[in-house]
Amino acid sequence: MRLTLSYTLFTLAAGTLSLAVIYVGMKYVPNYPLTSSNPRYRSDAPSRQQILTTLLVAGGYALALMTAVGLVGGWFIAGRVLRPLKDLTGAARRAADGALGHRVALTGPRDEFTELADAFDEMLDRLQHSFEARQRFAANASHELRTPLAITRTMLQVAAADPDGQDWGRLVTRLQDTNQRGIEITEALLALAELDESPPELTPTDLATATREALATVRAEATAHGIAITATLDPAPTTGNPVLLRQAALNLLQNALRHNHPTGGTVTLTTGPRPSDPSHVRLTVTNTGPSLTPETVATLTEPFLRARGRTAATDPTRRGHGLGLTIVSAVTTAHHGTLHLIPNPDGGLHVTLDLPALTGPRQA
Missing domain, CATH: 1.10.287 (Helix Hairpins)
Structure with missing residues (x-):
């Protein structure tokens, strides 16, 4: 209704302005009397005042007609313009009732409404994914x-x-x-x-130092299982929480050891600047082990999901609680970094953890 009245008032104002311009123009231009060119001929032409009066009356009827047309046309135009908002409102109400699977899927030309609908659908996708993940986590x-x-x-x-x-x-x-x-x-x-x-307290630290401390913790476990660890720990200065970064590196190493071959496997560990972008530092952990599919790897950061599903290993020394990579993912997010898990063609997993590099005088 507000849009309809706005359209109508705009049409009425435009018509009134046009009528006023015509009225003023006819009243003052031209400024000579409306008489016949032959003085002996008596003209029956209306006077200027009669013409102006007739103009005002006709203009008034025209404005009334324009107002009626503006009301009807404005109502239909406003309804057509606002129709996508009705779809969005319906989707929002369904989402408020818990039906997160509904999507607006607005079609038509690309405009502000379709962009809003797409953004709303993307928000529902994230909400549904988060809600389902929390449900699985609780269960x-x-x-x-x-x-x-x-x-x-x-x-x-x-x-x-x-x-x-x-x-x-x-x-x-x-x-x-x-x-x-x-x-x-x-x-x-x-x-x-x-x-x-709560976000962790971040201070200048070295990812290589945290990784070296985690490596010392798992040396005995690697020796017990006959797994060889090759480490190249170049300096990787970053801004982070040393305790959390050490825990993330420890979880990655324990995951690489416990999901490896029964004996004779290998783990390769590196730290240093990211080769393609020196503004980030990188920790990589690569291990041998059973073959993994991309679908399986995509679920490894979910709580309590292991490479073999939700079943823990029978060997107590290789048994985990299914939260190792979940914690690594949370630590990475808290440090504004990225975590990538890629299955190796010959089996095992290749993990890269990228963090923003330390910039400024302290880096030297």
């Missing part, structure tokens, strides 16, 4: 946390039913392992929650 987290508790309860129930037939040393060891798994999952979930709620 998987409850399952992962319930598993060690259920195992502990079962072992305690068996021990209570037959206390004399138990190997208490073995039972205590199994309980400690199960309890440790629950602690690791809980700590990983807390780390993810902290990254989501």
Whole structure:
């Protein structure tokens, strides 16, 4: 209605201005009397005042007609213009009711409305993806946390039913392992929650130093599994949180070791400036292992999803909690970097973590 009235008022104002210009022009130009050129001929021509009066009356009727046409035409034009907004409103109401799968999919020429509809559809895509990911996260987290508790309860129930037939040393060891798994999952979930709620404190640091510390932590595990690690750790100055960067490097190395060949595998580790862009530094971790499909790799950063699905490895020394790469992805996002996971043609995974390089005097 507001658009219709605006169209009508604009039409009325334009018509009134046109009538005023014509009226003024006829009143003052020309300025000679309307008489016959022959003085003996008496003309019946109307006077100037009669012409002006007739002009005003005719103009008034014309303006009334233009107003009516403007109201009707403006109503239809406004309805046609605002029709895409009705579709957007309907989609917004469906989304508010929880139906995130609906899309506007506005067709027609490219204009402000189609751009708005496309932006709205893109927002719904992200919301749906985020909502579904959180639903999977909640379901998987409850399952992962319930598993060690259920195992502990079962072992305690068996021990209570037959206390004399138990190997208490073995039972205590199994309980400690199960309890440790629950602690690791809980700590990983807390780390993810902290990254989501508040940004970390960033200071000038060296990605190579954090990676070197993580490498020292996994040396014993690599030796135990017969996996050779080749490291080229060139300086990679950046602005970041040393603790989080060390944790990200540690998770990548543990992932490369635990998802490798049973024995005789390799891991290649490098740090330094990104070859194609010195404004970024790069950490790469490449490992041998089973073949992976691009579809499988695309889900590895989701919580509790492993290369073999949601099933943990049977070997306790190779068992993870399914949050390692999820934490790496969260740390990368908190540092304004990018994480890329690419399956190797011969098996295994190639991971690149790029962060903005440290600029300014401190870099030297």
